[in-house]
Amino acid sequence: MATIFQGLRGGAAAALTNSIDSKKLLSRSTRRSLSERKVSFPVVRSDGSVNLNPGGSNARARRVDQLITNAVATKADSSAASSTSKPGHELLLFEALREGLEEEMDRDPHVCVMGEDVGHYGGSYKVTRGLAVKYGDLRVLDTPIAENSFTGMGIGAAMTGLRPIVEGMNMGFLLLAFNQISNNCGMLHYTSGGQFTIPVVIRGPGGVGRQLGAEHSQRLESYFQSIPGIQMVACSTPYNAKGLMKAAIRSENPVILFEHVLLYNLKERIPDEEYICNLEEAEMVRPGEHVTILTYSRMRYHVMQAAKTLVNKGYDPEVIDIRSLKPFDLHMIGNSVKKTHRVLIVEECMRTGGIGASLTAAITENFHDYLDAPIVCLSSQDVPTPYAGTLEEWTVVQPAQIVTAVEQLCQ
Amino acid sequence: MRFLSESTGMRIPCYSVLDGNGEIIVGSDYEQLSEEIAVKMYTSMVTLQMMDTIFYEAQRQGRISFYMTSTGEEAISIAAAAALTADDIILPQYREPGILLWRGFTIEEFASQCFGNKDDCGKGRQMPNHYGSKKLNFVTISSPIATQLPQAVGVAYSLKMDKKDACVVTYTGDGGTSEGDFHAALNFAAVTEAPVVFICRNNGWAISTNISEQFRSDGIVVRGRAYGIRSIRVDGNDALAVYSAIHTAREMAISEQMPVLVEALSYRVGHHSTSDDSTKYRSVDEIEYWKKVRDPVNRFRKWVERNGWWSEEEESELRSSMKKQLLQAIQVAEKTEKPPLKELFSDVYDVPPPNLREQEKQLRETIIRYPQDYPSDVPL
Numbered sequence: 001m002a003t004i005f006q007g008l009r010g011g012a013a014a015a016l017t018n019s020i021d022s023k024k025l026l027s028r029s030t031r032r033s034l035s036e037r038k039v040s041f042p043v044v045r046s047d048g049s050v051n052l053n054p055g056g057s058n059a060r061a062r063r064v065d066q067l068i069t070n071a072v073a074t075k076a077d078s079s080a081a082s083s084t085s086k087p088g089h090e091l092l093l094f095e096a097l098r099e100g101l102e103e104e105m106d107r108d109p110h111v112c113v114m115g116e117d118v119g120h121y122g123g124s125y126k127v128t129r130g131l132a133v134k135y136g137d138l139r140v141l142d143t144p145i146a147e148n149s150f151t152g153m154g155i156g157a158a159m160t161g162l163r164p165i166v167e168g169m170n171m172g173f174l175l176l177a178f179n180q181i182s183n184n185c186g187m188l189h190y191t192s193g194g195q196f197t198i199p200v201v202i203r204g205p206g207g208v209g210r211q212l213g214a215e216h217s218q219r220l221e222s223y224f225q226s227i228p229g230i231q232m233v234a235c236s237t238p239y240n241a242k243g244l245m246k247a248a249i250r251s252e253n254p255v256i257l258f259e260h261v262l263l264y265n266l267k268e269r270i271p272d273e274e275y276i277c278n279l280e281e282a283e284m285v286r287p288g289e290h291v292t293i294l295t296y297s298r299m300r301y302h303v304m305q306a307a308k309t310l311v312n313k314g315y316d317p318e319v320i321d322i323r324s325l326k327p328f329d330l331h332m333i334g335n336s337v338k339k340t341h342r343v344l345i346v347e348e349c350m351r352t353g354g355i356g357a358s359l360t361a362a363i364t365e366n367f368h369d370y371l372d373a374p375i376v377c378l379s380s381q382d383v384p385t386p387y388a389g390t391l392e393e394w395t396v397v398q399p400a401q402i403v404t405a406v407e408q409l410c411q
Numbered sequence: 412m413r414f415l416s417e418s419t420g421m422r423i424p425c426y427s428v429l430d431g432n433g434e435i436i437v438g439s440d441y442e443q444l445s446e447e448i449a450v451k452m453y454t455s456m457v458t459l460q461m462m463d464t465i466f467y468e469a470q471r472q473g474r475i476s477f478y479m480t481s482t483g484e485e486a487i488s489i490a491a492a493a494a495l496t497a498d499d500i501i502l503p504q505y506r507e508p509g510i511l512l513w514r515g516f517t518i519e520e521f522a523s524q525c526f527g528n529k530d531d532c533g534k535g536r537q538m539p540n541h542y543g544s545k546k547l548n549f550v551t552i553s554s555p556i557a558t559q560l561p562q563a564v565g566v567a568y569s570l571k572m573d574k575k576d577a578c579v580v581t582y583t584g585d586g587g588t589s590e591g592d593f594h595a596a597l598n599f600a601a602v603t604e605a606p607v608v609f610i611c612r613n614n615g616w617a618i619s620t621n622i623s624e625q626f627r628s629d630g631i632v633v634r635g636r637a638y639g640i641r642s643i644r645v646d647g648n649d650a651l652a653v654y655s656a657i658h659t660a661r662e663m664a665i666s667e668q669m670p671v672l673v674e675a676l677s678y679r680v681g682h683h684s685t686s687d688d689s690t691k692y693r694s695v696d697e698i699e700y701w702k703k704v705r706d707p708v709n710r711f712r713k714w715v716e717r718n719g720w721w722s723e724e725e726e727s728e729l730r731s732s733m734k735k736q737l738l739q740a741i742q743v744a745e746k747t748e749k750p751p752l753k754e755l756f757s758d759v760y761d762v763p764p765p766n767l768r769e770q771e772k773q774l775r776e777t778i779i780r781y782p783q784d785y786p787s788d789v790p791l
Contacts, residue, residue, distance in 0.1 A: 112572070138568075138571070138572055139572075141568070141603070143599065144595065144598055144599060144602060146561075146591070146594075146595035146598070146599070148561070148591065148592060148595065149561035149564075149591075149592060149595030149596060149598075149599055150561070150599070151561075152558060152560070152561030152562045152564075152565065152592060152596075153561045153562065153564045153565035153568065153599060154565055155562050155565060156502070156559075156561065156562030156563055156564065156565025156566040156567075156568075156569070157565035157566065157568050157569045158565075159550060159562070159565075159566065160500065160565075160566045160569040160570070161569060161573075162565075162568075162569045162572065164565075179555060179558060180558060180561070180562075183553060183554075183555050183558060184553055184558055184562070187553070188551060188553065189758050189759070189760075189761075190536055190758045190759050191533065191536045191537045191541070191543075191551055191553070192533055192536075192537075192543045192545070192550075192551035193531065193532050193533035193534035193535075193536060193543070193551075193758065194534065194757070194758040195532065195533075195543060195544070195545035195551065196543070196545060196550065196551060197761070228759050229759050229760065231760070251761075252761040253760045253761055280764070327764050327765065327766050330765070
């Protein structure tokens with residue numbers, strides 16, 4: 001899939017396409033070390049340094065330093081790191097989403113938003129606050145309560161030239177829109193012989209929150225992952241939230257952007273300059289040597305918390321936020337597996353048919369020879385999320401379990 | 412305390428212009444038709460009727476896998492298409508190929524889609540009869556019922572943002588009005604003041620479900636008021652009435668920026684599709700009656716002939732040349748190559764991603780190893 005990179009030289013974008021060539025990935029005769037890898041992050045990093053053309057191990061070392069600084073976007077870290085002379089600006093994740101949305105609405109008059117309470121109410125999670133006042137009721141449309149219908153409406157609008165962003169108040173409600181998403185959103189470009197494109201973005205909060213009950217705590221990424229024709233990404237930091245929002249809007253394919261209810265108030269300092277994140281790429285959170293930990297969304301923070309404990313115990317875990325749930329970034333994942341030979345997947349999906357299940361299959365199929373141990377997948381149990389706080393806490397993978405799993409994996 | 416009765420007692424009257432003999436009913440108001448438009452409407456209706464007969468037969472002979480006729484409902488699609496402009500965007504259900512025919516889709520293009528060959532603009536991806544043409548503003552048909560209705564509201568929303576002098580016309584059947592999407596689409600259209608014309612082809616049957624089992628209201632027209640939508644009931648077998656009603660509905664939709672609901676009463680003469688045998692659930696007499704006595708094409712023909720715009724010779728000339736063209740089109744389409752293998756993987760996304768490229772590579776390797784198992788009319 002072609003992704004547009006604003007403000008970058010053409011060469012970088014071309015290198016990017018080359019780097020996802022699965023043929024090179026699979027041939028064992030050319031084992032490429034990380035330092036030989038072509039550019040994947042020709043973007044401005046959130047600590048303000050610019051990384052335009054890394055091509056050797058020097059660049060990698062530089063990137064390693066930058067990345068470790070931003071391993072965990074917690075309030076403590078950013079306040080310690082922030083000072084008046086630092087470039088960029090601080091904001092919360094929901095504000096980052098709004099900033100991305102606003103920039104795209106300024107840039108292209110065809111971009112519009114539709115959903116319940118997105119207009120003057122500003123959205124249930126404040127992502128669209130202020131936009132209706134600025135762009136008018138027609139571009140930020142409040143819809144009656146019928147998910148299948150406003151998703152269908154978004155698809156119809158997309159087919160005739162608009163670029164709608166459809167907000168589900170909670171991802172779980174989008175189950176009502178499954179018909180439109182699967183049968184039309186994913187399929188119409190194909191069944192019309194390429195005549196009609198559907199550049200729609202479907203977004204909303206999902207995941208297990210704080211005692212929201214079973215229906216409001218769903219992980220829809222596992223249900224949607226089979227639908228052909230759609231792309232799925234999950235954001236986890238203000239930086240990638242804004243970047244992924246912008247990339248999703250500019251993509252010609254329908255994209256589902258998964259946000260997490262508990263991550264909206266994360267604070268981070270992001271660049272003032274414009275940037276976009278690649279929709280098909282994973283994010284290297286913490287490079288390491290002993291084990292590859294693959295995760296996304298909120299579990300990234302549980303993993304990083306476990307990582308601190310693991311580092312104290314002498315382990316060196318490599319943490320990758322897979323970000324792109326469909327398709328998987330098998331390039332970055334593969335290179336990591338080839339280095340560490342051990343994989344732990346930490347996800348919030350349920351055990352059966354989750355993202356972890358597909359990822360396990362994909363890694364086993366492609367990198368079986370590089371594994372020294374079976375892949376371990378930590379997921380939520382196959383139960384509806386209970387309301388009681390103590391029970392709810394234990395349906396979600398906790399840092400202690402992650403530490404134990406790594407210790408067992410590395411024996 | 413007074414409850415509103417569940418019915419008004421009197422049924423909503425039906426707007427009609429031509430009587431059963433093709434004569435204008437005294438005192439009716441209608442849009443005048445020019446000879447050119449009237450003759451084009453008539454010849455299109457005959458063409459549609461013949462295409463349905465011949466393509467249906469082709470399916471029975473095993474040459475195409477599936478087909479759906481619009482027999483008995485020719486006026487609803489063609490008269491409506493005649494009243495619209497080329498800029499009006501159509502979101503059909505599946506019994507409206509008459510609109511494509513009116514707008515210039517050729518017999519050969521219809522045949523190509525049914526055979527799924529390389530000349531199909533849908534690249535052989537959809538079932539027969541699921542036509543689509545962006546050029547002719549006819550959105551590709553999707554099988555699930557009523558999904559096009561909320562999409563139509565979205566398209567109208569897009570036209571509204573661009574302030575275009577055009578509207579959206581979307582179709583559904585009597586059965587489709589039971590779907591949740593029907594309710595929400597009408598509700599949305601009213602709330603967003605979208606310029607959509609909803610046409611419901613009430614043809615009495617949804618496969619084997621008769622309208623008495625589909626709803627208890629007085630048809631569909633009464634539902635418009637429930638949503639705050641202006642509506643009309645029209646005789647769907649009366650080409651002049653359909654033409655006039657749609658012409659007016661379109662003007663209202665665009666100038667007043669509001670949705671309009673049109674219920675067109677008709678009868679589904681044919682089976683639901685080639686997978687159905689309707690004699691299993693309705694009497695042959697009923698079908699014959701509607702086919703012979705209440706045929707919309709004959710009714711319109713009488714009016715056109717009475718105006719001196721059509722003759723017996725032109726009729727036989729049209730029918731024989733059209734039959735030849737149809738049979739020829741089927742023969743040619745049958746022999747034409749299918750789309751090449753790469754079209755199995757293209758258009759899923761804008762550019763095929765690594766996993767699809769990988770899957771294509773694996774498929775090609777399998778074909779090289781077992782060429783005898785691979786069909787000969789699909790180029791590699």
